[in-house]
Amino acid sequence: MTAVLPHAEQAAQSAGPQHTIQVRDVYKSFGSSHILNGLSLDFQDDAITTVLGPSGTGKSVLLKHIVGLLEPDAGEVRVFGTDIWGVSEEERFELRKRFGVLFQDGALFGSMNLYDNVAFPLRRHTDMPESDIREIVMSNMIEVGLEKAIHKAPNEISGGMRKRAGFARALVLKPDVVLFDEPDSGLDPVRTKLLSHLIQKVHAEHGGTYIVITHDIPTARTVSDYVAVIWKGKVVHYGDADGAFNSDNPFVRQFLAGAAEGPLGMD
Ligand SMILES: Nc1ncnc2c1ncn2[C@@H]1O[C@H](COP(=O)(O)OP(=O)(O)O)[C@@H](O)[C@H]1O
Ligand SMILES: [Mg+2]
Incomplete structure (x- = not known):
């Protein structure tokens, strides 16, 4: 539903807090595989957000949308307040440098x-x-x-x-923005821990909006200020790390606990 607002109110809404990375109702399919199914997320600025989800759920596809390497079928990705596919290839290239x-x-x-x-x-x-x-x-x-x-x-x-x-x-x-696609993949637990600490240390020193994509729960526990859980191409949970690890959403609980029992099957 789209509300019709007086101009002043519209202006006030659009002048509201702007997030550096905004993903708005993004859909993406490859052939008949629907990978992103109306995914929306405003990433918290100046914080580390981990994006968690099972393998093959569209995490890397999401990252490629954020950096402007994949174009949404529908929806919008705004970075630094700009629709990354609403600008020329040159402008997109300039945005990517950030x-x-x-x-x-x-x-x-x-x-x-x-x-x-x-x-x-x-x-x-x-x-x-x-x-x-x-x-x-x-x-x-x-x-x-x-x-x-x-x-x-x-x-x-x-x-x-x-x-x-x-x-x-x-x-x-x-x-201003640093994105990590499974920084922990292929590393043993000790090196994974060291890398997680390095990410935290560098973020503490320099700040910035960090997005860490992973399916490794210990990594998420170590680095997260915020956690987004995606499943079947949608965000099923987004919030601060404490909230995520104490969530009563059965899917989030199952996934973050690595439990076999729960709504998450093998499909
Ligand atoms: N360029 C592409 N063309 C076709 N299928 C793709 C492409 N990129 C990703 N996929 C498919 O999208 C699904 C999600 O992939 P991906 O985002 O890499 O998962 P993950 O959550 O493990 O990072 C997978 O089934 C993958 O095969
Ligand atoms: Mg991936």
């Missing part, structure tokens, strides 16, 4: 050492002199504990180190 993204595998360039990987966005998107680039790259490398590995190639280091290098690179343009 995101740091850590993809599942770190997505490092295999032919470059870690230093050049982390320097890459600065060389590509800025005209900074190499001396300034060096300062930023080294400070980020120290932050993630890789200052001694800058000359290594990605295939010479562990999966955990690759994630940290990917994180250092994601932060290099000082993004």
